[in-house]
Amino acid sequence: MLRQFNQFILSFRDSVKDILPIVIVIAFFQLVVLQKPFPNLEQILIGSLLVVIGLNFFIRGLNMALFPLGESMANAFARKGSLFWLIAFAFCLGFGTTVAEPALIAVADEAAEVAAKGGVIIDSVVSRSSYAFQLRITVALSVGIAIVVGVIRILKGWPIQYLIIGGYIGVVVMTMFAPEEIIGIAYDSGGVTTSTVTVPLVTALGVGLASSIKNRNPMVDGFGLIAFASLTPMIFVMGFGIIR
């Protein structure tokens, strides 16, 4: 009981360290640069406490559920030996986790607003929401394809840099043809696709796959799925901008 309590205090201290930099930055700018007092200090303290508790629980759950789950599924797929189902799973995981991602929904809505203001689509509620929906599907498709390509890379043991550099060339070429107003949105969409729950799962899946296949190094081959998932949306969204 005492040991568990000690452990709790220790991990609590770690989480405090994680958010300390933000607290220092905000306090410095508020008090020294802007020279203003803190409004409702009590609310800020309670909020910070919640952040620390939340982070602590998240990391605990990470090691209990997300990591073991990703790895055990990778092992199970490797044992089953069915390429079709592994690829189907990879696609569903990429598509399914992205299409409902709140950050993506926010960016898609903003993008629709830009398009409406720029005269690309008619400025009405219906056309804006259909534009935002199509954009979301485009990004989700691109992430699904990214995870599939990433999984095939792990199976084949292809070096990641050739695929990434190929992707970069794709981004540069698309930038030359894409309409001006979509470029910023496309570049940003690569960053918003990977959520806090997806990242640990996908990482554990990749590492698990690489460790269950002979002659693969989990460090060299296991990582990289997230990289594909942040690269392909840029290309697909610019493609979407060209076709529209």
Added chain:
Amino acid sequence: MELLQYLGETVIMTILDVLPIISIIFGFQIFILRESIPHIKNVIIGFAYVLVGLAFFLVGLEEALFPIGEVMAQQLTDTAFMYGHLERVAETVHWSDYKWVYIFAAAIGFSTTIAEPALIAVAIKANQVSGGAISVWGLRIAVAIGVAIGIALGSYRIVTGTPLHYYIIVGYIIVIFQTMVTPRLIIALAYDSGGVTTSTVTVPLVTALGLGLASTIPGRSALIDGFGLIAFASLFPIITVMAYAQIGQWVTERKKKEDEDDDS
């Protein structure tokens, strides 16, 4: 009381967000793999921890840090703060007038990245897989420095109004060059670290900064120039993580050389 209700609502929202992932995983597990999940009880408790933890984390951020951080971004980009000591606001902005904005951008980019849960997860995994060769804090600090440089440079870009893709293309060239000389083990992890930096904590504050900047500077449109900061925050960590590995390799090689010199 209100806070408790808000917490409860956020827990439900988080469950709804995670529902697609859970149904895909359990669907495949039950219908395709037809295996029971090992330590199923632990996994369920762990999932509950993740959901409750994320909800607390989000509510805490929204209660404490986001409001004040967003107001701060607006105030720092406001001409009243910048030219408060002058009688009249300058007609054209000079990029150096925004020095506090760049410092704030770098500081907020660094500190929010340190607290990013997805990055903590990847750093823990990388530490396990590399057998301790990659330290959790080393990787997190390397990524955070990358985000700091990215957001500061991105703010400079919004102030000066230079096209986004010039910076991105130059960044790509640096990444390709580094890939050729960096230790092979770090390459995939470095590419990954670009994607994990920007989620729960960083995006809202950085978006507020970008929109604040773009809306106060004459000639910029919030809707077009406000975008792009996230792209910078995903590109520069790749460069700094590879640099971190290169410096690490350089230090070990120097040490080895010194040891050899001592022996002889």
